[in-house]
Amino acid sequence: MTDPITRRQAIASLATGAAALSLAGCADKVRSAPGAGLGVLVVAGGPLTLPDLPYAHDALEPFIDTRTMEIHHGKHHKAYVDNANKALDETMFKGEPAEEILAAVGIAKLPDATRAAIRNNVGGHYNHALFWSIMAPAGKGGGGAPSGPLAGAIAQAFGSFDAKGGFKERFAAAGAGRFGSGWAWLCVTPDRALAICSTANQDSPLMGQAVAGCSGTPILGLDVWEHAYYLKYQNLRADYIAAWWNVVNWAAVADRYAAALAAPRR
Ligand code: MN3
Numbered sequence: 001m002t003d004p005i006t007r008r009q010a011i012a013s014l015a016t017g018a019a020a021l022s023l024a025g026c027a028d029k030v031r032s033a034p035g036a037g038l039g040v041l042v043v044a045g046g047p048l049t050l051p052d053l054p055y056a057h058d059a060l061e062p063f064i065d066t067r068t069m070e071i072h073h074g075k076h077h078k079a080y081v082d083n084a085n086k087a088l089d090e091t092m093f094k095g096e097p098a099e100e101i102l103a104a105v106g107i108a109k110l111p112d113a114t115r116a117a118i119r120n121n122v123g124g125h126y127n128h129a130l131f132w133s134i135m136a137p138a139g140k141g142g143g144g145a146p147s148g149p150l151a152g153a154i155a156q157a158f159g160s161f162d163a164k165g166g167f168k169e170r171f172a173a174a175g176a177g178r179f180g181s182g183w184a185w186l187c188v189t190p191d192r193a194l195a196i197c198s199t200a201n202q203d204s205p206l207m208g209q210a211v212a213g214c215s216g217t218p219i220l221g222l223d224v225w226e227h228a229y230y231l232k233y234q235n236l237r238a239d240y241i242a243a244w245w246n247v248v249n250w251a252a253v254a255d256r257y258a259a260a261l262a263a264p265r266r
Helices: 007-012 017-025 027-031 066-088 098-106 112-133 148-158 167-176 205-210 237-247 250-262
Strands: 182-188 194-200 217-223
Touching (some): 066 112, 098 205, 112 205, 148 167, 167 237
Antiparallel strands (some): 182 217
């Protein structure tokens, strides 16, 4: 077996200067950082847990069907959680927040034997927890357009929210263009700009340099694995994406945007 670095070394190498000293010296600080209240962090020291959906399984009908939500959350996401905990069991990352573990993927410091399982399953857990949190029933928090600072930032970065060539078209293209399984993301980049990108499988923008061309803090994510839409839309991924806009919870995305801007730079 290779000699994995200690957890403290892993955390220290995520950042430089005073920030590194702060992170290495006080893990609790990491857990209480801005964004920690958004429902994707684990309880310190405990296993990763499957979060409850913030709405009923049928709440996203007719855009996302009940059966898909039941299987997606109760079977797929649960399997990521269970397999992540198995893979983490013998490692120094057991009990750590998902964000910290995913950042460690980016610096290639996970144990060889469980690196792929941790990458896939902790990534799968984090991505799905985010996904549930940024949706809401259509007309009851879901759909419409962003407002406030997020709306301004989207207009500045992409020209417009929904005009031709603007944000929605580019984000949909990122999801439609992902070959095979993966995700489309709206991220806050390390220099605090907005960017659209896509990852394969269960990779996360939080993995940093491990994911070419898609690095940052994700604030909006769209699951384009077939398991997310096949029962209702079969092969018509573009139709699923077009319908999905009706259930995007822009207030939740705006909260994630504000938290990402306020978080310490890594
Ligand atoms: Mn999925």
